[in-house]
Amino acid sequence: MLTRSPLSSREAAAYCLISDFKIALGHRALQPRRRRQRAKTVRSLCHHLRSPACGATAGRRARSRLGSAASRLCSPGRRPRLPRARGGLRAPAPTPPPAPSAGSLALARLGLRGRPRPGSLGVAALGEVAWRRARPGRRRRLQQVGTVARLWIYPVKSCKGVPVSAAECTPLGLLSGHLRDRFWLVINKEGNVVTACQEPCLVLISLTCDGDALTLSAAYTKDLQLPIKTPTTNAVRKCRYNDKCDAHSDASPFSILSEASLADLNSRLEKKVEAANFRPNILISGCGVYAEDSWDELLIGDVGLKRVMACSRCIFTTVDLDTGITSRKEPLETLKSYLQCGPCEQKLYGKSPLFGQYFVLESPETVKVGDPMYLLGQ
Structure with missing residues (x-):
């Protein structure tokens, strides 16, 4: 799990988002080296988004990259092989019990309501949420x-x-x-x-x-x-x-x-x-x-x-x-x-x-x- 203690509140929001996706979707964890690389990308983007020099165009680009980095960080990798039944047909996979969606958990962690679209669009939407939480206009602790x-x-x-x-x-x-x-x-x-x-x-x-x-x-x-x-x-x-x-x-x-x-x-x-x-x-x-x-x-x-x-x-x-x-x-x-x-x-x-x-x-x-x-x- 990613370490959040040394991060600012804005960066922590993005890391909470990524952590919730990994836990809720049950994806296989990435290799430590690749996870560190992608976490570093998200952290640098959060730092860039709250800098005064980040304009509207640069903000859109960084926001898109933040969603992509979050998507890659919690990507499932290879699909697991299913056992083969007789006659060369695959046996149907057992239906897993219903679990709360990653979007619901991540939005709840960020203090927001709503459900994202399934798939990569949901990740991109939550990348947008993380960017809005990290932007300079957010009221900070007084x-x-x-x-x-x-x-x-x-x-x-x-x-x-x-x-x-x-x-x-x-x-x-x-x-x-x-x-x-x-x-x-x-x-x-x-x-x-x-x-x-x-x-x-x-x-x-x-x-x-x-x-x-x-x-x-x-x-x-x-x-x-x-x-x-x-x-x-x-x-x-x-x-x-x-x-x-x-x-x-x-x-x-x-x-x-x-x-x-x-x-x-x-x-x-x-x-x-x-x-x-x-x-x-x-x-x-x-x-x-x-x-x-x-x-x-x-x-x-x-x-x-x-x-x-x-x-x-x-x-x-x-x-x-x-x-x-x-x-x-x-x-x-x-x-x-x-x-x-x-x-x-x-x-x-x-x-x-x-x-x-x-x-x-x-x-x-x-x-x-x-x-x-x-x-x-x-």
């Missing part, structure tokens, strides 16, 4: 890399964020009730967008949502209430921030940062900074320092996210969140000392340091604080 520690929504760009325990992930960002991430922004009389880079005191404005009204509050001023639904009589200015969405996030709807990376930065600073200085939507705990830089595809609960680019940092990070005064130095200078991009990426990021990662939504669902986060691609 690896947990962290846990959602905190969630923030920033309804007005550059104003204070609103911490939430759960939010719906949409193509435009997080949504909780009437609060959508970076859905509103401040403009001046000329219609130009104003952020905390020009007016640092914007970080002192907090927001609450009560019913259909949005309340903006700040120290030493009266509260300002605005209707969430704009009256049709008001003049509406449509400020498109980029070509893909109307939400006003800098580069992507989701910004992710880890607690470990923030702690490493604070270990280099005299005055500690908070996660709010970098305005992430999702703060992750339980991962390594700058582990988020290597994540490509993530699954948080049932939410699928895909990396777009790193977060380049500007003087916004130097604004004191308690006073609304910018120093224009820290933590930006420290970040520049060890988190600069490489020469090949300077055209994209310039001389800005990189801290955190931007992601886009692949499968919309609800994310909650405490949800485990799994790595799908690195």
Whole structure:
């Protein structure tokens, strides 16, 4: 019997298929040398099918070869001679008791239902099944890399964020009730967008949502209430921030940062900074320092996210969140000392340091604080 212990799950599926055929059909075992050769062929094909370089045409060829190799590996060889009866006629062979078909056993081992056609077509069909189980699109065992520690929504760009325990992930960002991430922004009389880079005191404005009204509050001023639904009589200015969405996030709807990376930065600073200085939507705990830089595809609960680019940092990070005064130095200078991009990426990021990662939504669902986060691609 073929050894399966050192094989991957995809290769093991193909070997289980071949082993089931040999047991169920009762074929004579091949010579050890030929069996090893054909098993090596099946193993190499499984390895080729899950490689990224395997295209559609090459996949069909390898899939056909996999079915043929499985067929040859469990071929019956010579038919046994039947005893001759008197008169030169062969005596009929005794009818064997009914046994489960090889196709049924192999499909059951692979977790599938159905019966293949008899003969070589059944072997080829199960070769197809083994290929589909070995292809790269199959979901593999998930690896947990962290846990959602905190969630923030920033309804007005550059104003204070609103911490939430759960939010719906949409193509435009997080949504909780009437609060959508970076859905509103401040403009001046000329219609130009104003952020905390020009007016640092914007970080002192907090927001609450009560019913259909949005309340903006700040120290030493009266509260300002605005209707969430704009009256049709008001003049509406449509400020498109980029070509893909109307939400006003800098580069992507989701910004992710880890607690470990923030702690490493604070270990280099005299005055500690908070996660709010970098305005992430999702703060992750339980991962390594700058582990988020290597994540490509993530699954948080049932939410699928895909990396777009790193977060380049500007003087916004130097604004004191308690006073609304910018120093224009820290933590930006420290970040520049060890988190600069490489020469090949300077055209994209310039001389800005990189801290955190931007992601886009692949499968919309609800994310909650405490949800485990799994790595799908690195």
